[in-house]
Amino acid sequence: MFDLQRARAAFPGLQSESVFFDAAGGSQLLGAALDAQALYARTSFVQLGASYPASCLAAERVAAGRAAMAELVGAGAASELVFGSSTTQLLANLALSAAFALAPGDEVVVTDIDHESNIGAWRRMAALRGATVRTWAIDRASVESGGAALSLDALDALLTPRTRIVAVTHCSNIFGALMPIAAIAERVHAAGARLVVDGVAYAPHRLVDVRACGADAYVFSTYKVYGPHLAVLWVRPDWAAQLAPINHEVLGQALPYKLEPGGVQHELVACLPAVRDYLAGLSGLPASTEVRARLADAFEQIAAHEATLAQRTLDFLNGRKGVRVIGPTTADPRVRVPTLSFVVEGVRSPDVVAAVDPTGVCIRHGEFYAGRIISALGLRAQGGVVRASMAHYATLAEVDRLIAALDAALPR
Numbered sequence: 001m002f003d004l005q006r007a008r009a010a011f012p013g014l015q016s017e018s019v020f021f022d023a024a025g026g027s028q029l030l031g032a033a034l035d036a037q038a039l040y041a042r043t044s045f046v047q048l049g050a051s052y053p054a055s056c057l058a059a060e061r062v063a064a065g066r067a068a069m070a071e072l073v074g075a076g077a078a079s080e081l082v083f084g085s086s087t088t089q090l091l092a093n094l095a096l097s098a099a100f101a102l103a104p105g106d107e108v109v110v111t112d113i114d115h116e117s118n119i120g121a122w123r124r125m126a127a128l129r130g131a132t133v134r135t136w137a138i139d140r141a142s143v144e145s146g147g148a149a150l151s152l153d154a155l156d157a158l159l160t161p162r163t164r165i166v167a168v169t170h171c172s173n174i175f176g177a178l179m180p181i182a183a184i185a186e187r188v189h190a191a192g193a194r195l196v197v198d199g200v201a202y203a204p205h206r207l208v209d210v211r212a213c214g215a216d217a218y219v220f221s222t223y224k225v226y227g228p229h230l231a232v233l234w235v236r237p238d239w240a241a242q243l244a245p246i247n248h249e250v251l252g253q254a255l256p257y258k259l260e261p262g263g264v265q266h267e268l269v270a271c272l273p274a275v276r277d278y279l280a281g282l283s284g285l286p287a288s289t290e291v292r293a294r295l296a297d298a299f300e301q302i303a304a305h306e307a308t309l310a311q312r313t314l315d316f317l318n319g320r321k322g323v324r325v326i327g328p329t330t331a332d333p334r335v336r337v338p339t340l341s342f343v344v345e346g347v348r349s350p351d352v353v354a355a356v357d358p359t360g361v362c363i364r365h366g367e368f369y370a371g372r373i374i375s376a377l378g379l380r381a382q383g384g385v386v387r388a389s390m391a392h393y394a395t396l397a398e399v400d401r402l403i404a405a406l407d408a409a410l411p412r
């Protein structure tokens with residue numbers, strides 16, 4: 001049984017009157033992660049790689065952080081992971097590295113539903129190498145009827161023997177719909193191409209399994225997964241071996257260093273065991289059970305609790321005159337995560353949020369760096385969508401505060 005009070009107690013920021021429903025922008029930070037960062041800074045804030053004891057301790061802590069993340073995402077080894085300051089930065093690095101193998105006339109497929117970080121990097125790479133960009137466009141009719149945003153038939157029509165890379169999100173950061181990554185991976189691999197998956201909107205809500213999902217590269221930001229301002233990129237070893245280094249030559253041909261120019265913030269990597277341990281600790285399974293099994297159990301509980309939050313919110317939104325939910329109108333955890341967007345007839349989205357702000361319920365409006373989808377859905381004049389995005393530590397009482405605030409703010 002999901003222990004919500006225990007979860008909430010782990011986040012110092014939740015000792016607040018505010019209701020944080022901007023989790024898709026960034027989650028709260030675990031107190032234990034903050035403590036780990038302070039411990040690192042107090043007792044091992046030195047350079048790695050020397051033989052003196054403090055340097056060895058620092059190296060050990062960073063290695064433990066890398067190993068914790070490998071466990072959290074199901075990587076085969078910590079050396080399959082690359083860290084960076086953000087997902088945007090890591091995708092830019094990956095695209096720069098992959099550009100060396102791209103020839104004029106090669107093709108790259110990007111969507112128009114992704115966050116710009118997983119579109120712009122590939123568009124720039126293609127422009128640099130004279131490659132062709134093909135857009136996997138949103139299925140507008142399907143979104144408007146609450147269905148899937150991307151059609152597999154449309155992907156089939158885009159794939160050719162020249163396709164080298166397909167970049168797609170695991171989950172929409174606007175409306176929380178889950179994408180069928182396994183089915184996409186099958187098609188992309190049958191075409192001989194590589195699949196790059198943006199897991200930023202997925203990883204806070206479901207257990208990531210990089211090897212099983214079919215991606216060739218998988219990336220997300222840890223500051224949305226209860227940890228510090230960092231991001232992590234996994235690359236399938238056979239692709240990693242082919243990628244060109246973008247770091248000092250002396251650092252060689254292997255991950256992580258060849259894709260980690262500038263290095264990483266060591267004190268932040270040192271926080272990551274706290275994130276793994278917190279999530280595994282949400283499981284009801286005995287502490288002696290293998291970590292991945294405890295993580296899987298914990299995320300099942302997270303998904304079930306989050307579905308109750310989404311259900312109550314959607315019951316209100318779906319039933320309110322003049323409100324249109326964007327994307328799935330169901331709370332089914334097989335279909336969506338609790339990242340909920342809507343528009344209100346006759347009221348611009350910034351005005352909805354301005355009316356909610358004084359109540360202490362933190363939501364926001366806009367395009368969330370996914371402007372292409374906002375344009376494709378014709379929502380620009382509306383000021384984008386209103387987005388209420390929840391994490392597993394939210395309560396139904398907080399959802400009721402959101403509903404009361406919206407009830408007062410929206411026209412009847």
Ligand SMILES: Cc1ncc(COP(=O)(O)O)c(C=O)c1O
Nearest residue numbers: 086087088115117173200201221
């Ligand atoms: C789906 C998605 N992808 C990528 C990003 C970019 O992440 P970062 O801020 O780490 O660059 C975001 C940020 O909101 C996002 O929601």
